[in-house]
Amino acid sequence: MxxxxxxxxxxxxxxxxxxxxxxxxxxxxxxxxxxxxxxxxxxxxxxxxxxxxxxxxxxxxxxxxxxxxxxxxxxxxxxxxxxxxxxxxxxxxxxxxxxxxxxxxxxxxxxxxxxxxxxxxxxxxxxxxxxxxxxxxxxxxxxxxxxxxMVQPPWIQEILDLFTHGDPDFAPDYECLAQSYNMSVSSLRRRFRQATGTAIHAYVLQCRVARAKTLLIETNLPMKRIAQQLGYSDVYYFSRQFHDLVGVTPTIYRESQHLTGNPRFPWP
Missing domain, CATH: 2.60.120.280 (Regulatory protein AraC)
Known part of the structure; x- marks a missing residue:
């Protein structure tokens, strides 16, 4: 809600x-x-x-x-x-x-x-x-x-599509990404923020959280597996970062969705 x-x-x-x-x-x-x-x-x-x-x-x-x-x-x-x-x-x-x-x-x-x-x-x-x-x-x-x-530059739309619709790497190599568009990392960060109003790392984090919410609601994967899919090597860091951005831990978020009747998989 x-x-x-x-x-x-x-x-x-x-x-x-x-x-x-x-x-x-x-x-x-x-x-x-x-x-x-x-x-x-x-x-x-x-x-x-x-x-x-x-x-x-x-x-x-x-x-x-x-x-x-x-x-x-x-x-x-x-x-x-x-x-x-x-x-x-x-x-x-x-x-x-x-x-x-x-x-x-x-x-x-x-x-x-x-x-x-x-x-x-x-x-x-x-x-x-x-x-x-x-x-x-x-x-x-x-x-x-x-x-x-305002029309977004093509490279901006490509990056947005990569993170939101493709098979996103939630721990992107910004150096490699910048080189693919013939710019420095600092230029990539500055121009992405100018075009979207959001820092590129903040955008990646929000995509991570959106994907985490989907996995928590639609699968019964354990937290460690979800964290790994999102590029985290430490499940505790994943939980803390999710809490910072959403306001509750992943466990509480999953339980709250279950209580409100939103889950799409059979709970054990």
């Missing part, structure tokens, strides 16, 4: 925002939306000056700063903050943005965000389910808009 994999922490709307934000995010993610006005925005030393209807993310890693642009008295601001394993899945799938993005003209994103904020104020289970559904729908809309504006 998605509401077991995502926790929505808070949300807000300020019609005339003038606040200043400068911080590292620790363990949570946000989507910010400006409907009108202007903002100066920084990720570490990367600077954006945005006006009008824009979205921008904040996430663990960069030092993010934003405040009103000098030519504006304020801006109309909405935001939502959340955390959980589902975010990593969104990032792997390319749904979570990693840089500012203009809102598509003609779409009433105010109404979308206001409905989202209304649902998270509810105290029942259904409000949270609806909020997660609306948030994922918003991220899908934004990802589709990005895809329409």
């Amino acid at each position: 998605k509401d077991a994999e995502l926790q929505i922490l808070t949300g807000s709307m300020v019609l005339q925002a003038t606040h200043k934000v400068a911080k590292h995010l620790d363990g949570y993610y946000t989507i910010q939306f400006m409907a009108t006005g202007g903002v100066e925005l920084f990720y570490d030393d990367q600077h954006y000056s945005i006006e009008g209807a824009w979205f921008w993310p904040a996430y663990p890693g960069p030092y993010i700063r934003f405040h009103r642009a000098p030519s504006y008295a304020s801006w109309e601001h909405r935001h939502i903050a959340f955390r959980g394993p589902l975010v990593q899945q969104w990032m792997t799938e390319g749904l979570f943005p990693t840089s500012p993005q203009p809102a598509e003209p003609g779409k009433d994103y105010r109404a979308v965000f206001d409905r989202l904020l209304a649902e998270i104020k509810r105290t029942d289970h259904w409000g949270m389910r609806r909020a997660i559904h609306l948030l994922e729908g918003l991220l899908i809309d934004l990802a589709e808009e990005r895809a329409q504006c």
